[in-house]
Amino acid sequence: MKKIISILLLFTFGLSSCEKDDICDANTPTTPRLIITFYDISSPTKTKNVKNLKVIGDEMEEGIVFNESLAVDDSLRYVTSGSTVSIPLKVNDSTSTFKFIYDAFNTNPAAINTDVLKFNYTTQNVYVSRACGFKTVFQLRNVLPIVQTDPDGSVWMTEVDLENPNIESEDETHIKVYF
């Protein structure tokens, strides 16, 4: 009888340690962002760092957060000076428009250059897991995938190239921008 109880004890406690898949692991690939990499127009194989680039979604007040660690009221939180940016697209729409503000902190307003990119795409919801639910993957349209407009009369993105229309992971560059 003691043997049976000990077996059952082991059994029941063994079971209670099974459940660990309730929380979505942050490393699980879920809804990806659009990855834009910046290249030097004079030597197109080399990446080039941007200067205080701020990206604001259409009809949004705050820019996309690039420095998560900084305080909410710190203006540096919303700018990047790296060579790649990750842009979250709207998952419940088929277009997303962003203002790319170059050198956003320049004291001379004439030096601040804004270009606008509009992305046209289709979405698909893909099952991930019980804990994570679904993710959305994007495919940039064949016709007019990216529409570039310029509100201030001077273009800083000399060339915008579509590298990979299937936005399924953040491990690769989807769009190359030369300036």
Next chain:
Amino acid sequence: MRHTLKFIFSLSLLFSMFLGYAQDVPEVSKNKDTTVTKKPKTETVKSETAKPAIQETQKDSVVKTDRYGLRVGVDLYKLTRGLYDKDYKGVEFVGDWRLTKTYYLAAELGYEDKTTEDDRLTSSASGSYVKAGFDYNFYQNWLDMENLITIGMRGGFSTFNQELHSYKIYNPNPYWGELPAITTNQKYSGLTAGWLEVGLGLKAQVVKNVFVGFGVQLKLLVMNNEPNNFENLYIPGFNRTYDGSFGVGFNYTVSYFIPIYKKKTMASETAKKEEPKKKK
């Protein structure tokens, strides 16, 4: 919250084991009394001429009759759960057939309809299942007791449908704001799954031919026909699926034994005397 619930469940399961254990002892003494009273009866029936001769044979060995037959029952846990859990409907019929002194051919047949609300998904699964295998009784009964403590194996098969009611998109960068759950009523039908399970069970005869029992099962999924762009989150008979292919189950049964034939076995007197010492 979920882990606390699990803990409470494990604890109550554990305590219920002790309950089962505690109930064993009085039953034994009760049956002992009844057999004592029975003994003179058999003596009078069998022997009117030579009383001393029979008493002598009883010292060496006791003739024990094992009853063989079909036991059929229902899982009360599944049946009553439907009363307090609006997301669950289910029934399971259990049956076993005694093959030898210790082996039983066993099978379960059931139907379940379960709606599961996870953080990001709400889905339901409904379908029927069948499980078949054997139970091995390793409990040494005294005299004419017929209790069982069994270890068993089953093969299970389920055919079911799933329905995804709503889901949420997981977006780690909610720049455009959090989205509400998307309602879909996507049906996935014609799903099948197969599994193996090992179970521990206990059945005690509470009234003549009426058994109350419970068991726990550990399951291993061996065949799983999954839908496109979704997953089998709940399989009737197998229960909730985990990241690995393991599952667990529990049942609480009430069953009725239909005796069909009897076999006589000899139990030696010495073995009989040793057993009461163990119990105390």
